[in-house]
Amino acid sequence: MNTAALAFFAIIIGTTLGILFGFILCYGNKYLKFPFRLFVDIIRGIPGLVTIFSIYYILGFLLSGLGINLTNLQSGIIALSALSTAQVAEITRGALQSIPKGQIEAGKTIGLSFDKIFVFILFPQVILQIIPPWINTATEMTKGSTLLSLIGVSELLLTAHQLVATFGSALPYYMSVGLIFFLINTLIQLFGKLLEKKSSYYQ
Amino acid sequence: MSDLILKINNLKKWYGINKVFEDVCLEVRPKEVVSIVGTSGSGKTTLLRCIILLEEFQGGSIIIDGNEIGYHIVNSERKRYSEKVFSSQRILTGMVFQSFNLFPHLTALQNLTLGLIKVKHIDKSEANKIGIKLLERVGLGEKIHSYPSKLSGGQQQRVAIARAIAMKPKIMLFDEVTSSLDPELVGEVLNVIKQLAKDGTTMIIVTHEMNFAYEVSDKVVFMDAGRIAAIGTPHEIFIEKKLPRLKEFLLNFNK
Amino acid sequence: MLYYFSFRAIQNNIGDMLNGLGLGLFMGVISLSFGIILGLIFAFAAVSSNRALNNIAILYTAFFRNTPLLILVFITYFGLPEVGIMMERTISFIFTLSLYAGAYMTEIFRAGLQAIPKGIIEAGQAIGLSRFHICWNIQLPIMFRYVLPSMSNSLISLFKDTSLAAAVTVPELTYFARKLNIETFQMLEAWGTAAFLYLVTCYLLSYLLRKLEHKLRIE
Numbered sequence: 319m320n321t322a323a324l325a326f327f328a329i330i331i332g333t334t335l336g337i338l339f340g341f342i343l344c345y346g347n348k349y350l351k352f353p354f355r356l357f358v359d360i361i362r363g364i365p366g367l368v369t370i371f372s373i374y375y376i377l378g379f380l381l382s383g384l385g386i387n388l389t390n391l392q393s394g395i396i397a398l399s400a401l402s403t404a405q406v407a408e409i410t411r412g413a414l415q416s417i418p419k420g421q422i423e424a425g426k427t428i429g430l431s432f433d434k435i436f437v438f439i440l441f442p443q444v445i446l447q448i449i450p451p452w453i454n455t456a457t458e459m460t461k462g463s464t465l466l467s468l469i470g471v472s473e474l475l476l477t478a479h480q481l482v483a484t485f486g487s488a489l490p491y492y493m494s495v496g497l498i499f500f501l502i503n504t505l506i507q508l509f510g511k512l513l514e515k516k517s518s519y520y521q
Numbered sequence: 522m523s524d525l526i527l528k529i530n531n532l533k534k535w536y537g538i539n540k541v542f543e544d545v546c547l548e549v550r551p552k553e554v555v556s557i558v559g560t561s562g563s564g565k566t567t568l569l570r571c572i573i574l575l576e577e578f579q580g581g582s583i584i585i586d587g588n589e590i591g592y593h594i595v596n597s598e599r600k601r602y603s604e605k606v607f608s609s610q611r612i613l614t615g616m617v618f619q620s621f622n623l624f625p626h627l628t629a630l631q632n633l634t635l636g637l638i639k640v641k642h643i644d645k646s647e648a649n650k651i652g653i654k655l656l657e658r659v660g661l662g663e664k665i666h667s668y669p670s671k672l673s674g675g676q677q678q679r680v681a682i683a684r685a686i687a688m689k690p691k692i693m694l695f696d697e698v699t700s701s702l703d704p705e706l707v708g709e710v711l712n713v714i715k716q717l718a719k720d721g722t723t724m725i726i727v728t729h730e731m732n733f734a735y736e737v738s739d740k741v742v743f744m745d746a747g748r749i750a751a752i753g754t755p756h757e758i759f760i761e762k763k764l765p766r767l768k769e770f771l772l773n774f775n776k
Numbered sequence: 777m778l779y780y781f782s783f784r785a786i787q788n789n790i791g792d793m794l795n796g797l798g799l800g801l802f803m804g805v806i807s808l809s810f811g812i813i814l815g816l817i818f819a820f821a822a823v824s825s826n827r828a829l830n831n832i833a834i835l836y837t838a839f840f841r842n843t844p845l846l847i848l849v850f851i852t853y854f855g856l857p858e859v860g861i862m863m864e865r866t867i868s869f870i871f872t873l874s875l876y877a878g879a880y881m882t883e884i885f886r887a888g889l890q891a892i893p894k895g896i897i898e899a900g901q902a903i904g905l906s907r908f909h910i911c912w913n914i915q916l917p918i919m920f921r922y923v924l925p926s927m928s929n930s931l932i933s934l935f936k937d938t939s940l941a942a943a944v945t946v947p948e949l950t951y952f953a954r955k956l957n958i959e960t961f962q963m964l965e966a967w968g969t970a971a972f973l974y975l976v977t978c979y980l981l982s983y984l985l986r987k988l989e990h991k992l993r994i995e
Contacts, residue, residue: 364974499843
């Protein structure tokens, strides 16, 4: 139940921020890029679990100094959002950079201003390129929600742990939880394939 | 019939519900050079691919030097030979492809020796000797250690020809081997083929180069819409042009 | 808000953390190796003309890629003993990670195999090469050259995934970081050092692998 909310928020926040960061990383100037580059590289260079623990402990401590007490759930969402933001930022940057310059020039020659060029020519292509890796990010975030059980967030895996502790037999519970995630992610992947098919009509 | 190197009887091929060709009959004698010309989609490439067993065919027979290849009758049922037998039958012929198909991770010499070592079980030093000689014969003695990516199209195709010849096939098959080449590179490849003809190699050449076909062939086959529409000497096909369909076809080429 | 940053804490524990890092690298490399073997087997199954083999490969890949690694680790470590298969924790983690790596390798190899132009295979057939020789002397060498970049990325990913071993108390870097944190509350030292070590290792790995790719590309 919480799993769904977690993954959902993380994906939404991550996607929005990620796209924004991606633009900055691609089009920004040296000084603007730097903090974002640092953020993305650090998050992607350390294991997700380390990010989660770091945010839980360190951020939690920092904020408690300011009087804000973060619940496990909140730090979990922040951590997952950071992870997805970094991933989406890279995806977006890659997609933006791979657009052939020729497209921008062609747009200019037919007299479009930069923002119009953007919306009508670049954006559709960018979206198309982003969809498959983004589906992967969605899958990764869903899987990542299980890591939050290690900081005590009450999601599916933690519930399974509790059931195992109560009833003693591990295999069936873990397998069922595994199956549930498998089904959810398979659905996400199938959805992704559907999106790809529909959008390829315009190719 | 016993001195024929290739006899094709009523060959029939379907692709799903589409007929590719039907009732194809052909006889080729040793050292003969046969050109096959025709409209696109007439089945000429597919015919070649059937001879080297890269395509299946549903009816008829192909007999190379007395051996029926691909399929045989067992208890009055038509059965396909196993993949192992196919491999041994494929080396009766050699094929040069339109897109060269050199092995990109091997040098020119290695492209030639791979078959010699692994299929004919010739030892490495002997295989290298053979390979070097052949590459020199096609004019690439200095490129034996070059990788395909460093060779021009014409050079790659010559390596491909040498690679096929190295296996000492009874018949050499050429599938539009100059169609992917820049015009200035076509000549060097055609010259190699002409030399092979002089040396007495039996060849079947599918081509659009009509001048070349006229020059080098003993026999020309014209295929149209899945049948052999005409067979004759180069003079008969290119100069006399008895068939209206043939006339139409040749109009597209400035001859 | 009082925090005393102490280098002492790092000093005392750096030995353990480095050992943990080493173990992580070790587990990553071993899992990748097994993963490559599994990947080769299942990739050929995936591209074969045999429907049943295709489906087995698809099932294997889908299962291990869509199920969270943590759950897989728990199934192996806690669940399997119940049906009689007991493994020491590090071995059980490597076992799980290998199967996991295999699924990703299968996808990578499958794409690599399918990218080889058909004509090259036909050229091999035309000179009479057996299926085995076509596979061994033509398909595999070409495929590996195609997929080297993807494999490098996988190694780095797998290395990061070894941090999950901490969840079953394998003495890995993350485990020690957490231990340090919980015992001494020196969270910056603990996680800062861990993050630093991971970052440096990933960066070095990436650099070395890229150099390797360059060397192999000059041919």
